[in-house]
Amino acid sequence: VAYVDNTYRYRFANSQHEAWYGIDAPGIAGRRVADVMGERAFASTKPYFDRALSGQSIHVETRIDVSGEPEPRWVHLRMVPDLDSAAESEEGGAEGVEGLYVLVTDVTGFRRAERELRLVSAAIDQVNELVIITDSEIDRPGPRIMFANRAFYEHTGFTEAETIGK
Numbered sequence: 001v002a003y004v005d006n007t008y009r010y011r012f013a014n015s016q017h018e019a020w021y022g023i024d025a026p027g028i029a030g031r032r033v034a035d036v037m038g039e040r041a042f043a044s045t046k047p048y049f050d051r052a053l054s055g056q057s058i059h060v061e062t063r064i065d066v067s068g069e070p071e072p073r074w075v076h077l078r079m080v081p082d083l084d085s086a087a088e089s090e091e092g093g094a095e096g097v098e099g100l101y102v103l104v105t106d107v108t109g110f111r112r113a114e115r116e117l118r119l120v121s122a123a124i125d126q127v128n129e130l131v132i133i134t135d136s137e138i139d140r141p142g143p144r145i146m147f148a149n150r151a152f153y154e155h156t157g158f159t160e161a162e163t164i165g166k
Helices: 015-021 033-037 039-053 108-126 150-156
Strands: 002-005 010-013 058-064 073-083 097-106 132-134 145-148
Touching: 010 033, 015 033, 033 039, 039 058, 039 073, 039 097, 073 108
Parallel strands: none
Antiparallel strands: 002 010, 002 097, 058 073, 073 097, 132 145
16 A cells, blocks of 8 residues: 655555565655656556546556566556545546555466466366366265366267356
């Protein structure tokens, strides 16, 4: 969680920033976002900052390069403009955006697990032996089939609709 003003300077950053960027959270206040995140990471997220500073709420999943880490982090990024309620243009657009509330959720682990699951699924699907995977429910009506590989369908003649969840 952070608050960034309309000059792209942090006014507040929580302790997660300390963990990511190696700067104690109180020391981040007043610093430029590009100086904390690094120029490359800031360049990749600047379009979101610009849109949010124009008054648009942002909610995206994107990658952010974190200095010293071998791979970018995948994050859910939410930016909510802090509007000066006294300033609104005649066209109805937001003027007077004072800053942004920035909420970042690291979803790198979820992305990695999804990728690994796709790889395992693709590998199992290529096996010539029949493979079915069931849930762990042991009470009646018993375990349900959650996955069956290509070989299962080819050898049994069942369709996915006839198999999954049964």
